[in-house]
Amino acid sequence: MKYLIVNDQATLTSMGAVDQTFMFPQNRVLGMESLTDTTTHLLIQGTNDVDDEDTIVLVHADKSAAATHKVERNLIDDMVSAINNDSRLGFTVLFDLLNNVKLPNQTLASSTFTED
């Protein structure tokens, strides 16, 4: 089993509260869904409440614009690749605002994690 990590805090001294930094197993991914023209949800089985879901919101360019019409579709490919990544490190960072790590088709700013 490999693990996935997200961090939605951009400032080191702001870290440490709930709904910020999260590590979870690959097999707890429930699904993905389009939320708006500029956001896509990645749903995870709840870490603190297994019959609810934790929500990761990934921001992307406006898919209603002709120039970036395919951006969400490409971001979903990015997410699937990351989730299935057989990393030798044992983990894959989906995004990390502090260390400027993101998926290729993601907009890092305002991407968030929320625990239910």
Place this chain on the structure above:
Amino acid sequence: MIKTMTAQEKELMMYVAEDATYATGNQAIFKASDFVGATCVDSTNTIFRFYPQDVSRMGIGGDPAFDTFTLTHTEDAHIEVMKAVASAMSNPHGGFVVIQDDLGTAYSSDGSSSGAAMTDLRYAKIASTGTAVAVTAATITTVDA
């Protein structure tokens, strides 16, 4: 003819001890396959949640109460701690990993404490500052404890 079970899952077991006293409830082994997730508690604590060892994971009659261990670490080092534990848990060959043991502050000649924290993990420095990362305490909460 008596047959014995020889099959063995490649399970990864993680050992956590709160201190060197080894009092009842102060030690536990967590299975990587029971891992649910890890999140921040505050600026110096990260909690790792697992399905409970001694009751159904189905949570009949309500959500299951998780077994957990919480690592107290260098301030703001949550990501580095998570990465170290993830690397340990992901070993496909399984095995036994000491997440934290002893944490004694003084060597005891009777062998009750080595006077130091023992761990199989190597924490990377905080990437943005280069600050060394260490774990200074571990807290265990299990359903059965």
